[in-house]
Amino acid sequence: MNDRIVVGLDGSAESLAAAHWAAREALLRGVPLHLVHAEEWASPRDLPVPTSEVRRRWAQALLNETAEGLRASHPELEVDIRSIDGRPAAELIGMAAAAHMIVLGSRGLGTVTGFVLGSVGMAVIQATVRPVVMVRASEDAVPRPDGRHAARDLLVGVDISRPCDALLAFAFEEAARRSCALHALHSWSLPPLVGYGATYDPRVHAQLEMSAEASLRDVLAPWRDKYPDVGVIARASIGHAPTELIERGVESGLIVVGRRIRRSSIGAHIGPVTHAVLHHAKAPVAVIAHE
Structure with a gap:
């Protein structure tokens, strides 16, 4: 059953903007919002073992803080969170079958080499038949007082x-x-x-x-x-x-x-x-x- 909108969250300004855009879209469609952070936690051999645990705590804090902010802005919105040990693209593709859409942040092209090309976004777009929405960290993507899209x-x-x-x-x-x-x-x-x-x-x-x-x-x-x-x-x-x-x-x-x-x-x-x-x-x- 396609009963939710899934957002990939990585802490970037673009992914946070995507979460706020997706919250408005979820309210528009009357479906829950699912915030996901996926990362491969295994530490490289030349790094201390606690690194993975530090990253896990950071990811959980990111998810909790983002969810709390969205619930404060949209009290009627159902928000759940999930932190996953795995490759982001593969995990999001796996969730797509049970989603209305996947929403991701996009930097586009600029001083940094293209974010979409060869990235999680490109992999998800190529592999799923569900709608995929890419959101920039623009003024229209951040929270709005009326809680609606521009x-x-x-x-x-x-x-x-x-x-x-x-x-x-x-x-x-x-x-x-x-x-x-x-x-x-x-x-x-x-x-x-x-x-x-x-x-x-x-x-x-x-x-x-x-x-x-x-x-x-x-x-x-x-x-x-x-x-x-x-x-x-x-x-x-x-x-x-x-x-x-x-x-x-x-x-x-x-x-x-x-x-x-x-x-x-x-x-x-x-x-x-x-x-x-x-x-x-x-x-x-x-x-x-x-x-």
Whole structure:
């Protein structure tokens, strides 16, 4: 039974922001919040044995203090904690089957080499079909006086060339819960022979744009019918998809992107658009696995 939201907590500002974001989301969904700290406790041979016990006490204190702070901010929220001896990615992946979603902190790219790439976050995103949300240590992620998410619209990136029902289901449901508008963006590039040099024809350009907009409306139509109270702003724009999502997502409360489930001998894959958005977006990013 998917009855909780799981947060990976490691003491960083990003993971604490993720815990506060997840607390608001748990209240929105009416489910408990589960705070998890996982770490391999075995001490290296060149370190004294008490090191592992010190780390255990630190982890337990971190969990207790974070849980107490969240309960104080959200008295109606059910919060439980767990400290685990094990690899963080493996433990979180194992918990995903019984969770609504996994929420993790993300530093993105900056002076430090990418946090998502090759990290716990990347491993969890690749291995689970549950929604995974990556949260920055931004102003919108820290506690709010009203205990709710920031009053901002949501943004979803849509690929009109392939089915993406799970992606749109998540985006529309989230917008309905938050009582906010949903911006649906499809970005596309002109074929080389249409958009460059002497072959450029503005009439062909306009026809392609109208066709893309019509296709996007068709994809969204059944979801508009299912969620009539959700205001939808649909846009098909010519441009680089990751750049468009990152720029338009600056003012969003959440960016929703997809990860196509690939059953391949080479393993899971995160597409270039989702990969770029995870690294560079300022808003929280939800990654939704879909066929």
